[in-house]
Amino acid sequence: MVDYNGRLGAVYSAGRAISPAEVRRWVTAFATYLPARRPLDVLDLGSGTGRLTPGLAAEFRGRVYGVEPSSRMRAVAEEAPHPGVTYLEGSAEAIPLPEASVDAVLMNLSFHHFRDPLRGLREVCWVLRPGGAALLRTQFADLMPDLYWYEYFPAARAVDAGMYWSVDETKELVTRAGLVPGADVVRIVGEDPRTLRESYERLRLRALSTFEHLADDEVEAGFARLAADAERDPDRVLPVHSATMLVLTRPR
Template identity: 75%
Template sequence: MVDYNGRMGRVYVAGRAMPPAEVRRWTGAFAQHVPSVRPLDVLDLGSGVGRLTPGLAEEFQGQAWGVEPSDRMREAAEQAPHPDVTYLKGSAEDIPLPEASVDVVLMFLSFHHFRDQPQGLREVRRVLRPGGVALLRTQFTDLMPDLFWYEYFPSAREIDAAMYRSLADTKALAAEAGLVPADEVVRLSVETPRTLRERYERLSLRALSTFEHLPADEVEAGFARFAADADRDPGRSMPVYDATMLVLTRPR
């Protein structure tokens, strides 16, 4: 598990920031997979520093709750208040909301941090209204992209793969929790393109949980090579990878 009250909490805002246009692209993409009626109440489960929570409130025109266990991350989110957003201390395994209280649950790169994934999914079903939708934006071990920066850190791909489940395993867990998974995974391409220099500057903050598990000498050597490449070719356009998302529905 990653301690988001420690170093990661200090660097996350700078290392994982999203420009407003990217937030709008994400929330617009999410809107394609939920009921068209508005307003919709939404839970951002594992909301972190609130990168997406205000945008969800605006997109779905209802109330938005951000549930986050890390005090440091939640305090950072609260530095940018929004009239329709409430941040709550809680966890996936014990969501501090009543049964059938939201129309949409977003799990944005938080599922692999759940301490008890089956219980977390049962809680998601509990707080969803009948017919409500959970959007599980995660990686799957059998669908992982070959990220360009893995070449600098030889252990990183194996570490990332160990954090995630296969698509079939994830679907089975959801079904056991009483959620109905969509047949096909959704692929989204909404990330902001960045240059090699921009990628280096963001990644060098080590705001990805992968770096918490890499050997220190591998991190040091990898960033030395990464920095040298960024100095040689700073403006090189870097690839944008499709994101994967599984849509889950609470039956009516």
């Protein structure tokens, strides 16, 4: 498992920062799949450094809980307190909330870090109120995006694909956990377009867990090539890929 109390936790904020405009776009996209009524109580499961958690509180105006196992990442999140947010130590397999305590659960790129995915999804079902929704934003092994930086790190695509479940495998697991998956994978876009130079400056911090699984020589060679390309063509705008998500419901 990746240690977010170590090197990754130290570089995550800089390497994975998102702008206020991105936060608004992500939260607005998530809101599309949740009830229009307000307030809504929300769990941000695997909230990390709290990139989206305050934005969820601003949008849904209920109680928002950020549950995160990494003490280092929770500490970063707590440096920017929000009156509607409570950060809690916990994990997917041990959510520190009572049954039927939230209207929605967001799993934003955290599912592949669950130590026990089935138990984690059962916990999600437990804390959701009947009729509540869980938003599972993740990659799927059979729907991998063509990310620009895979060109520089040839093993990265297979490493990433190995971290994720296929759509059908995920739906089967979700169903076993007592949740009902939507029929279709939802695609949403929240990222800002970035230039090659901007993208290189972010990526070189290695704030993506993929780099923890690559050989040192491949990482070194890949960044040398990427740095050279960013120097030659710094203003080239890279494509923005849509994110994939399943909407899950706890039956009434």
